[in-house]
Amino acid sequence: MVIWLIGLSGSGKTTLSEALYQRLKPGHANLVLLDGDAFREVFRDVDHTIEGRRRNAEHISNLCKVLDDQGIHVIAAVLSLFPEWQAWNRTNFSSYFEVFLDLPLKTLKERDTKDLYAAAEAGRIPDVIGIDIPFPRPAAPDLVIDKPAQDDGVEACLETILAQMPPLV
Ligand SMILES: Nc1ncnc2c1ncn2[C@@H]1O[C@H](COP(=O)(O)OP(=O)(O)OP(=O)(O)O)[C@@H](O)[C@H]1O
Numbered sequence: 001m002v003i004w005l006i007g008l009s010g011s012g013k014t015t016l017s018e019a020l021y022q023r024l025k026p027g028h029a030n031l032v033l034l035d036g037d038a039f040r041e042v043f044r045d046v047d048h049t050i051e052g053r054r055r056n057a058e059h060i061s062n063l064c065k066v067l068d069d070q071g072i073h074v075i076a077a078v079l080s081l082f083p084e085w086q087a088w089n090r091t092n093f094s095s096y097f098e099v100f101l102d103l104p105l106k107t108l109k110e111r112d113t114k115d116l117y118a119a120a121e122a123g124r125i126p127d128v129i130g131i132d133i134p135f136p137r138p139a140a141p142d143l144v145i146d147k148p149a150q151d152d153g154v155e156a157c158l159e160t161i162l163a164q165m166p167p168l169v
């Protein structure tokens, strides 16, 4: 199974995927966590342009499939921009559970944990999704975690994901 956490920068992908991994790993040795930032350490040929991001999306989905085909469960935390790759995931993985972290841009700008949004708005960096690259909302997420849900805390979000996702075997 592939559990796919998607959302803009600052939406909580890393935070929630790590919490989920910590919870599930003790009972499931065949579980790996792949964070978007870690992918970029591995696939060095991608930049942050749309074309670089498209190549990255393709690499990530293909790697998840190789693992999934060998019975390895994957938690993938990625700012996935391409509806066609989300559709590909659903068709090609043995089981796919997509969680959309749906936070308003206002909250993300307030968090701005990587100083991305302020830098983009000041014209200091290009290719920031949500500012100068549009983010297509995922068409068919299995679960949406929005601002009110996140206001209840990471632990509550984690319990929601665990309650709704298919059981890991
Ligand atoms: N309920 C919540 N769930 C997840 N994150 C939360 C929640 N409430 C607040 N946050 C905060 O949101 C901030 C951004 O989270 P995180 O770094 O996980 O985002 P991200 O989606 O991985 O961003 P990026 O794409 O830039 O890596 C963190 O400071 C985190 O503590």
Ligand SMILES: [Mg+2]
Binding pocket: 013, 014, 015, 035, 037
């Ligand atoms: Mg992150």
